[in-house]
Amino acid sequence: MADSHVKMAQTTPQEVIVAVVAGLLAPLLAIVLIVQLVLGFQKEHKPDTSGEAAQQATLSRIKPFAQLAALDASAPKVEKSGQEVYDTACTACHAAGALGAPKFDNKGDWGPRIGKGYDTLIKHAIEGFNQMPARGGNGDLSDVEIARAVAYMANSGGASFKAPEAEAAAPAAAAPAAASSSKPDPAKGKAVFATNCAVCHATGVAGAPKVGDKAAWSARISQGFETLHNHALNGIRGMPAKGGNPNLPDADLVNAVGYLFTEAGGKL
Numbered sequence: 140m141a142d143s144h145v146k147m148a149q150t151t152p153q154e155v156i157v158a159v160v161a162g163l164l165a166p167l168l169a170i171v172l173i174v175q176l177v178l179g180f181q182k183e184h185k186p187d188t189s190g191e192a193a194q195q196a197t198l199s200r201i202k203p204f205a206q207l208a209a210l211d212a213s214a215p216k217v218e219k220s221g222q223e224v225y226d227t228a229c230t231a232c233h234a235a236g237a238l239g240a241p242k243f244d245n246k247g248d249w250g251p252r253i254g255k256g257y258d259t260l261i262k263h264a265i266e267g268f269n270q271m272p273a274r275g276g277n278g279d280l281s282d283v284e285i286a287r288a289v290a291y292m293a294n295s296g297g298a299s300f301k302a303p304e305a306e307a308a309a310p311a312a313a314a315p316a317a318a319s320s321s322k323p324d325p326a327k328g329k330a331v332f333a334t335n336c337a338v339c340h341a342t343g344v345a346g347a348p349k350v351g352d353k354a355a356w357s358a359r360i361s362q363g364f365e366t367l368h369n370h371a372l373n374g375i376r377g378m379p380a381k382g383g384n385p386n387l388p389d390a391d392l393v394n395a396v397g398y399l400f401t402e403a404g405g406k407l
């Protein structure tokens with residue numbers, strides 16, 4: 140008993156934020172479920188499998204997150220190791236060299252890249268570089284996790300980079316964050332969109348305006364980019380804050396909104 144009071148007293152601001160987000164998410168999830176239910180009834184006489192599939196996708200997209208947020212409320216985020224990140228987010232291209240990606244464990248592929256230096260490689264992995272998508276297309280990965288994956292991969296190709304511990308990486312994290320509030324880059328936003336927004340905005344689940352649907356977007360676009368970014372950041376009606384992913388870096392969100400904006404004919 141006494142223990143739990145000690146824990147309460149030590150609650151960090153980060154834990155408070157996670158708890159608040161989890162608290163906001165529960166009613167949100169209830170609203171989404173009710174909307175899904177109503178849509179489901181309306182569709183009863185005219186089954187639409189694509190709609191159902193999309194609804195299922197939404198539910199499965201939201202459910203693990205809700206659980207995660209609930210579990211996380213009392214535990215700090217555990218950052219993945221370089222190998223874990225590589226295995227989940229980078230191997231798809233870097234194992235076989237898809238799209239010309241430098242292959243894991245291949246000194247010939249990595250040698251010239253290692254020469255650019257660890258910091259440059261991290262920057263390219265975070266921001267994207269030619270066919271290399273920003274964060275490997277996975278906006279959930281933190282800068283530290285990316286830096287660890289880069290060290291793991293480059294070291295397999297002959298480098299001896301030292302991967303950052305959680306604290307040590309703070310300076311590396313500061314640089315890209317500063318660059319993030321710059322102009323939206325719709326090309327980079329496309330990958331962010333695919334992972335974080337397509338579940339609703341590809342088919343129009345729960346009344347989400349479909350990507351590229353000029354009629355659905357024209358009135359929204361006239362609000363201006365900043366307002367739309369603000370609504371995507373904080374949520375509005377059926378649109379969850381950051382698309383339901385509180386870990387999404389703002390630069391990624393800006394790029395994704397830029398992508399939706401320009402696809403519907405908006406001029407940045």
Ligand code: HEC
Pocket residue numbers: 224225228229230231232233237238239240241252255259260261263264268269270271272274275276280285288289
């Ligand atoms: C969709 C495929 C794809 C995924 C997924 C992917 N990469 Fe890449 N990556 C590439 C390609 C293609 C290149 C080569 C780009 C070039 O040099 O033009 C590359 C290059 C790189 C480079 C070298 C950049 C440079 O400056 O030479 C690093 C570092 C890197 N990737 C890290 C990662 C990490 C870390 C992940 C996982 C979080 C990842 N990549 C996931 C395709 C991918």
Ligand code: HEC
Pocket residue numbers: 197331332335336337338339340344345346347348359362366367368370371375376377378379381382383387392395396399
């Ligand atoms: C769970 C479903 C869902 C996800 C995921 C989602 N959205 Fe939305 N979004 C909506 C709905 C529903 C609306 C319409 C809200 C309204 O106007 O009633 C919307 C509206 C928007 C708007 C227009 C806001 C306005 O002021 O008109 C923007 C911009 C937007 N979403 C961006 C995004 C971005 C960027 C992502 C991914 C990072 C994302 N959304 C992910 C459901 C979603």
